[in-house]
Amino acid sequence: MKTYSAAVKVTLRKGILDVQGKTVEQALHAIEFTAIERVRIGKFVEFDITAESEQEAKIMAEDACRKLIANPIMEDFSITLSEREQI
Amino acid sequence: MKTYSAAVKVTLRKGILDVQGKTVEQALHAIEFTAIERVRIGKFVEFDITAESEQEAKIMAEDACRKLIANPIMEDFSITLSEREQI
Numbered sequence: 001m002k003t004y005s006a007a008v009k010v011t012l013r014k015g016i017l018d019v020q021g022k023t024v025e026q027a028l029h030a031i032e033f034t035a036i037e038r039v040r041i042g043k044f045v046e047f048d049i050t051a052e053s054e055q056e057a058k059i060m061a062e063d064a065c066r067k068l069i070a071n072p073i074m075e076d077f078s079i080t081l082s083e084r085e086q087i
Numbered sequence: 088m089k090t091y092s093a094a095v096k097v098t099l100r101k102g103i104l105d106v107q108g109k110t111v112e113q114a115l116h117a118i119e120f121t122a123i124e125r126v127r128i129g130k131f132v133e134f135d136i137t138a139e140s141e142q143e144a145k146i147m148a149e150d151a152c153r154k155l156i157a158n159p160i161m162e163d164f165s166i167t168l169s170e171r172e173q174i
Contacts (some may be wrong), residue, residue: 024132035147043128046125
């Protein structure tokens with residue numbers, strides 16, 4: 001068994017209004033960061049997976065994202081896996 | 088002036104208890120994802136910056152992260168900049 005590190009970016013789908021992003025954008029403009037626009041806020045989730053192979057780890061991570069970590073109706077996710085050094 | 092896309096990962100610093108991550112981990116274990124551990128939840132923020140150069144855009148993005156997007160006492164951030172294709 002090997003341990004893999006997964007890094008998942010969860011972003012709101014295009015066309016879904018990002019209220020939190022809009023609020024942060026307005027706050028940035030209020031403190032003179034007027035060159036910053038189109039702020040979108042998502043989640044960044046990291047975890048370790050123990051699996052027989054990278055392929056198995058990938059399937060499990062995708063399954064976990066679909067079932068719990070992301071909301072597939074409103075959000076997209078992308079997973080980056082890397083083998084974890086033994087510690 | 089050019090427009091750059093910034094992608095910022097904001098993560099809780101090591102040693103800071105991640106209550107949200109722990110909760111998600113327990114929920115994953117409850118639905119049989121027992122091979123997943125050490126869940127940490129951060130933010131993933133994307134925005135566009137208009138600046139004269141990549142260097143200027145980078146300085147502005149770092150400044151915005153320090154002042155508003157991240158909490159530098161509890162969080163680390165890393166910024167990836169890329170030049171945006173004209174649309």
